[in-house]
Amino acid sequence: MTPFKLTDELLAEIQQLIENRQNDSLRSLMEEVHYADVAEIIDELHEDQATYLIKLLDSEKTSDVLTELDEDVREAILGNLSSQEIAGELAELDTDDAADIVAELPKEIVQEVISKISDREHARDIVDLLRYDENSAGGLMAKELVKVYDHWTVLTCVKEMRQQAENVTRVHSIYVVNDQGILIGRLSLKDLLTASTRSPIRDIYISHVDSVNVNEKPEEVARIMSKYDLEAIPVVDEIGRLVGRITIDDIVDVIREEADRDYQMAAGISQDVEADDSIWDLTRARLPWLFLGLIGGLGAAAIMGGFEEMIARHAILFFFTPLIAAMAGNVGVQSSAIIVQGLVNDDLKGSVGNRLIKEMLLALLNGVILAVGLLVFTWIWKGSFPTALAISISLIAVIVVAGVIGTFTPLFLHKRGIDPAIATGPFITTSNDIFGILIYFWIARFVLGI
Amino acid sequence: MTPFKLTDELLAEIQQLIENRQNDSLRSLMEEVHYADVAEIIDELHEDQATYLIKLLDSEKTSDVLTELDEDVREAILGNLSSQEIAGELAELDTDDAADIVAELPKEIVQEVISKISDREHARDIVDLLRYDENSAGGLMAKELVKVYDHWTVLTCVKEMRQQAENVTRVHSIYVVNDQGILIGRLSLKDLLTASTRSPIRDIYISHVDSVNVNEKPEEVARIMSKYDLEAIPVVDEIGRLVGRITIDDIVDVIREEADRDYQMAAGISQDVEADDSIWDLTRARLPWLFLGLIGGLGAAAIMGGFEEMIARHAILFFFTPLIAAMAGNVGVQSSAIIVQGLVNDDLKGSVGNRLIKEMLLALLNGVILAVGLLVFTWIWKGSFPTALAISISLIAVIVVAGVIGTFTPLFLHKRGIDPAIATGPFITTSNDIFGILIYFWIARFVLGI
Numbered sequence: 016m017t018p019f020k021l022t023d024e025l026l027a028e029i030q031q032l033i034e035n036r037q038n039d040s041l042r043s044l045m046e047e048v049h050y051a052d053v054a055e056i057i058d059e060l061h062e063d064q065a066t067y068l069i070k071l072l073d074s075e076k077t078s079d080v081l082t083e084l085d086e087d088v089r090e091a092i093l094g095n096l097s098s099q100e101i102a103g104e105l106a107e108l109d110t111d112d113a114a115d116i117v118a119e120l121p122k123e124i125v126q127e128v129i130s131k132i133s134d135r136e137h138a139r140d141i142v143d144l145l146r147y148d149e150n151s152a153g154g155l156m157a158k159e160l161v162k163v164y165d166h167w168t169v170l171t172c173v174k175e176m177r178q179q180a181e182n183v184t185r186v187h188s189i190y191v192v193n194d195q196g197i198l199i200g201r202l203s204l205k206d207l208l209t210a211s212t213r214s215p216i217r218d219i220y221i222s223h224v225d226s227v228n229v230n231e232k233p234e235e236v237a238r239i240m241s242k243y244d245l246e247a248i249p250v251v252d253e254i255g256r257l258v259g260r261i262t263i264d265d266i267v268d269v270i271r272e273e274a275d276r277d278y279q280m281a282a283g284i285s286q287d288v289e290a291d292d293s294i295w296d297l298t299r300a301r302l303p304w305l306f307l308g309l310i311g312g313l314g315a316a317a318i319m320g321g322f323e324e325m326i327a328r329h330a331i332l333f334f335f336t337p338l339i340a341a342m343a344g345n346v347g348v349q350s351s352a353i354i355v356q357g358l359v360n361d362d363l364k365g366s367v368g369n370r371l372i373k374e375m376l377l378a379l380l381n382g383v384i385l386a387v388g389l390l391v392f393t394w395i396w397k398g399s400f401p402t403a404l405a406i407s408i409s410l411i412a413v414i415v416v417a418g419v420i421g422t423f424t425p426l427f428l429h430k431r432g433i434d435p436a437i438a439t440g441p442f443i444t445t446s447n448d449i450f451g452i453l454i455y456f457w458i459a460r461f462v463l464g465i
Numbered sequence: 466m467t468p469f470k471l472t473d474e475l476l477a478e479i480q481q482l483i484e485n486r487q488n489d490s491l492r493s494l495m496e497e498v499h500y501a502d503v504a505e506i507i508d509e510l511h512e513d514q515a516t517y518l519i520k521l522l523d524s525e526k527t528s529d530v531l532t533e534l535d536e537d538v539r540e541a542i543l544g545n546l547s548s549q550e551i552a553g554e555l556a557e558l559d560t561d562d563a564a565d566i567v568a569e570l571p572k573e574i575v576q577e578v579i580s581k582i583s584d585r586e587h588a589r590d591i592v593d594l595l596r597y598d599e600n601s602a603g604g605l606m607a608k609e610l611v612k613v614y615d616h617w618t619v620l621t622c623v624k625e626m627r628q629q630a631e632n633v634t635r636v637h638s639i640y641v642v643n644d645q646g647i648l649i650g651r652l653s654l655k656d657l658l659t660a661s662t663r664s665p666i667r668d669i670y671i672s673h674v675d676s677v678n679v680n681e682k683p684e685e686v687a688r689i690m691s692k693y694d695l696e697a698i699p700v701v702d703e704i705g706r707l708v709g710r711i712t713i714d715d716i717v718d719v720i721r722e723e724a725d726r727d728y729q730m731a732a733g734i735s736q737d738v739e740a741d742d743s744i745w746d747l748t749r750a751r752l753p754w755l756f757l758g759l760i761g762g763l764g765a766a767a768i769m770g771g772f773e774e775m776i777a778r779h780a781i782l783f784f785f786t787p788l789i790a791a792m793a794g795n796v797g798v799q800s801s802a803i804i805v806q807g808l809v810n811d812d813l814k815g816s817v818g819n820r821l822i823k824e825m826l827l828a829l830l831n832g833v834i835l836a837v838g839l840l841v842f843t844w845i846w847k848g849s850f851p852t853a854l855a856i857s858i859s860l861i862a863v864i865v866v867a868g869v870i871g872t873f874t875p876l877f878l879h880k881r882g883i884d885p886a887i888a889t890g891p892f893i894t895t896s897n898d899i900f901g902i903l904i905y906f907w908i909a910r911f912v913l914g915i
Contacts, residue, residue: 051692059814241721242501244714246696263713264694267720271691274724275806281731282802282889283795290807291814294827301799302831308795309835312788313842319784326780333776333783334769338762340787341898344794345733345758345891349751352732356725357740364509364741377744381752385759392763439732441795448791 019052026059033064038071050076054083057092066095074100078107081116090119098124102131105141111157111265113137114144144259152236153229155269156250156259161189165199165217172216173207187247190257191220198249198257200224226251229258236261237269238361276436277359281352283308283441304441311445315340315452322456325463331397332459335406336452342410343417343451344444346381350374350421351439358429359436367426371419378418382411405462409455416454417447469502476509483514488521500526504533507542516545524550528557531566540569548574552581555591561607561715563587564594594709602686603679605719606700606709611639615649615667622666623657637697640707641670648699648707650674676701679708686711687719688811726886727809731802733758733891754891761895765790765902772906775913781847782909785856786902792860793867793901794894796831800824800871801889808879809886817876821869828868832861855912859905866904867897 032041045053045068053072057065057080069077069092081089081104093101093116101120105113105128117125132138140158147153161179163172176189189202200220210219226249227236240248240263250259276287283304288297319326319336326333354370357363363370386407393403421443425435482491495503495518503522507515507530519527519542531539531554543551543566551570555563555578567575582588590608597603611629613622626639639652650670660669676699677686690698690713700709726737733754738747769776769786776783804820807813813820836857843853871893875885 049693051694241714241717243499244501246713263696263717264691267691267713267717270717270720270724271810274720274728275810278724278728278731278806279802281728282798284799284802288803289810289812290803290820291812294823294830297803297827298830298834301796301827302834304799305792305795305831305835306838308791309788309839312785312791313839315787315791316784319787320781323780326783330773330776331770333786334766335762336783336787337765337769337790337898337902338759340790341758341762341765341794341895342755344791345755345894346751348732349734349754352729352734353738353740353747356728360725360739362739362741370740373744377747377751380744380748381755384748384752385755388756389759389763440798444795445791448787452787 019049019055021052021055021059026056029056029068030060030064033060033067041068041071045072045076050079051083053077053080058085058088062088062091062095066092070096070100074103074107078104078112082108082112086119089116093120098127099131101128102133106132106134106137109157109159110137110140110144111155111259113141117141117145118149147229150233151229152227152231152233152250152261153259155233155236155265156229156261158259160249160257160260162257163189163191163202163216165191165193165220167216169207169210169212169214169216169219172202173212176207187260187262188224188249190224190249190260191216192257196257197255198224198226198251201249224249226257227261228253233269234273237266237273240266241270273359277355277439280434280436281348281355281439308441308445311448314449318449318453318456322460325456325460329402329459329463331399331402332406332456335393336455339406339409339413339451339455340448342385343413343447346378346414346417347421347443347447348439350378350418351425351435351443354422354425355435355439358425367423370426371422374418374422375415378415379411381418382414385414386410401463405459406455408462409458412458413451413454416450420447420450469499469505471502471505471509476506479506479518480510480514483510483517491518491521495522495526500529501533503527503530508535508538512538512541512545516542519546520550524553524557528554528562532558532562536569539566543570548577549581551578552583556582556584556587559607559609560587560590560594561605561709563591567591567595568599597679600683601679602677602681602683602700602711603709605683605686605715606679606711608709610699610707610710612707613639613641613652613666615641615643615670616665618665619657619660619662619669622652623662637710637712638674638699640674640699640710641666642707646707647705648674648676648701651699674699676707677711678703683719684723684809687716687723690716691720723809727805727889730884730886731798731805731889758891758895761898764899768899768903768906772910775906775910779852779909779913781849781852782856782906785843786905789856789859789863789901789905790898792835793863793897796828796864796867797871797893797897798889800828800868801875801885801893804872804875805885805889808875817873820876821872824868824872825865828865829861831868832864835864836860851913855909856905858912859908862908863901863904866900870897870900 029044032044053076057068060068065088069080084092105116108116117128120128129138129142144158161176163175167175189207190198191200191202193199200222201224202216202220206219225239225243225245227239229250229252236248239245246263248261249257250261252258279287284300285303288300354363389410390403390407393406394400397403424438424443428438429435479491479494482494503526507518510518515538519530531542534542555566558566567578570578579588579592594608611626613625617625639657640648641650641652643649650672651674652666652670656669675689675693675695677689679700679702686698689695696713698711699707700711702708729737734750735753738750804813839860840853840857843856844850847853874888874893878888879885
């Protein structure tokens with residue numbers, strides 16, 4: 016396939032067509048464009064142009080476009096649509112996407128919008144989904160699924176399924192429930208393709224079926240689905256009744272968002288921002304950690320002030336402060352990142368004690384290798400063995416301490432129920448800077464006998 | 466579902482059963498355990514125990530277990546199996562997973578193993594897949610798919626499909642090809658469920674079908690599939706012939722691995738390691754960037770040596786070196802991380818020039834806010850306005866330069882075809898440390914008139 020590319024020329028052409036109200040040309044131009052690409056176009060248009068285009072196109076397409084838009088663009092466009100128009104869009108969407116949009120609408124118009132959805136079952140499903148926490152399996156799931164009763168025969172099943180399948184974009188599995196609606200098994204479409212039509216479902220269904228509870232965290236659902244290579248998983252309530260289904264495309268989004276968040280945390284960005292957000296949004300996301308860095312820097316300055324006398328006699332020690340601080344920061348980030356990744360992927364085994372011992376040995380090994388190089392180089396460069404020795408011994412000590420802090424902090428936060436990813440960024444760098452400098456000057460004072 | 470949890474007790478029980486050769490108990494214990502969980506167990510066993518368990522269990526299960534094992538564990542176990550036994554495992558796997566395993570086998574046994582796969586078509590498909598670069602769509606795809614010719618009728622199609630479906634774990638789409646094998650469209654299973662059996666395929670297929678070229682990069686395939694919410698995508702060769710299919714579960718792995726790699730790069734870890742790898746592996750992954758940090762630190766020391774005279778008179782300036790270096794590093798990482806993420810998610814718009822101007826304004830805003838705080842605090846603390854002013858002005862300059870370097874470097878690397886993620890870790894921190902310190906002392910000298 017030739018990937019779609021939104022060029023400046025294409026954008027200008029579309030804007031021109033909108034300004035000239037050339038509706039037929041617009042419609043035929045957009046017909047060939049995938050909804051995800053239409054969303055890219057809309058994100059770039061002015062609000063009134065975007066609204067015009069959304070109103071012009073068929074809601075079968077624009078409903079999907081709406082789900083793909085940036086949140087602020089969507090909010091602006093929905094603000095320009097009538098309750099009737101919004102209801103028309105919701106009617107075309109799967110219940111999970113529709114519920115996500117309803118949750119963003121101003122409170123005062125929700126009831127009116129819902130009342131205008133003509134398919135009452137669809138409306139009821141959307142309202143049901145509103146009750147679930149966004150950050151749970153219930154908040155991810157859709158009501159669209161294919162469900163059969165165990166007392167049906169394959170014949171009834173196929174007949175009923177044809178009807179149900181009309182509303183389901185992708186049939187993954189056929190879920191089997193008992194009279195109480197409790198999930199008891201599944202049928203694969205393949206089984207159905209190859210099975211005889213006369214057998215009762217009770218005799219042919221597979222009684223093992225993976226499912227998640229409505230209250231499960233999205234990250235855990237993602238872990239289960241990717242570990243077990245599932246493309247869809249049924250969601251059950253507290254007593255085991257089938258209430259919805261989560262599909263892998265939603266999970267791909269969860270995985271991407273989780274990875275983005277961890278990455279941003281490691282980089283010291285405290286909110287979910289993108290390069291194209293406003294300068295104010297970016298400042299709000301970046302300033303808190305920079306402020307923490309500033310406090311840390313002032314702490315380091317205060318510590319160094321306490322060693323002023325030593326510095327007067329051995330000014331050279333000062334030249335190596337940035338080196339020591341940088342190494343402490345780097346080691347801390349490395350070791351915490353490995354732990355955070357282990358926690359995210361759930362593949363950390365063994366006790367905290369063993370892990371700290373391993374990290375100490377590892378840091379010691381790295382530290383000794385680096386310190387020997389530093390010792391030889393500094394001795395030759397500066398000509399003073401005691402100074403070179405003091406700096407090198409400090410380096411080893413600082414690396415070991417930084418490694419231990421970097422290992423312990425995320426494990427501790429995780430145990431306390433705090434997202435350990437927070438520990439990889441400026442937090443660990445800053446605290447390791449301070450500890451590193453303190454250790455450095457202590458050891459230097461001791462070795463040089465000042 | 467109750468998630469599987471590998472406890473020490475369970476592990477001990479399994480090891481006991483293996484030692485006592487209680488085969489029936491082992492088999493029945495393992496029957497209920499998902500292959501992904503069996504792999505977790507095997508990863509923890511000694512090599513001879515693991516081999517024993519693999520040989521004991523049915524290859525229908527163990528083949529899937531093998532694909533989930535850590536690479537070194539798999540290598541060890543395969544080394545203990547005969548060519549016949551390995552062929553038996555490969556026979557049970559989908560072609561993509563089988564080809565991945567064959568690619569890991571020692572060269573000298575590959576031919577023998579392949580010759581012992583009894584299903585010759587399966588063997589041929591595996592050999593075909595070996596030709597593709599691991600880092601391409603061809604290296605990801607499987608040969609299992611459901612393909613129909615446009616000159617068939619729905620009746621022929623359903624009959625043929627039943628047979629083809631036997632070999633395909635999950636039927637997503639039915640691909641339609643012409644006489645030359647060129648992909649021309651698709652049929653959805655749902656269409657088939659609801660369509661009449663008499664129409665010819667030519668009249669009912671959907672002529673629009675997304676596909677990727679065999680040479681496409683996995684990251685690009687992942688981007689396309691997640692942008693367009695696809696669960697499977699057909700792969701075509703240079704002249705458009707249908708040669709394979711990629712499913713979303715493989716893409717989930719690509720996305721996870723890509724995110725892990727970017728995260729590790731940002732944290733200064735240069736190879737794909739896990740917390741449970743050996744100390745040597747971890748050292749190899751961590752030492753290169755630490756060494757870079759060491760070089761950078763020595764550079765900083767050399768720079769500071771050049772300002773020795775100034776330092777003698779204004780020792781206080783030295784106290785703020787770690788603060789300046791840390792801020793430069795933090796700002797650099799923040800701005801580069803946002804750019805790298807924008808590049809990965811392909812949502813950067815506008816020119817490089819505009820982006821640099823925006824980052825400069827942003828850094829200026831952050832810098833001024835932080836500098837005002839620093840100025841007031843340092844003035845009160847140290848009592849010298851000129852010194853406080855020199856430090857604060859330097860901070861602004863350093864933050865702006867760090868932001869520009871952090872923005873420019875990943876954009877530059879990306880343009881040169883180098884993975885920009887490399888620019889987020891110690892690389893940017895180290896270079897910003899050096900630039901930051903240099904700028905700091907220059908400005909201090911200028912402001913203080915030394």
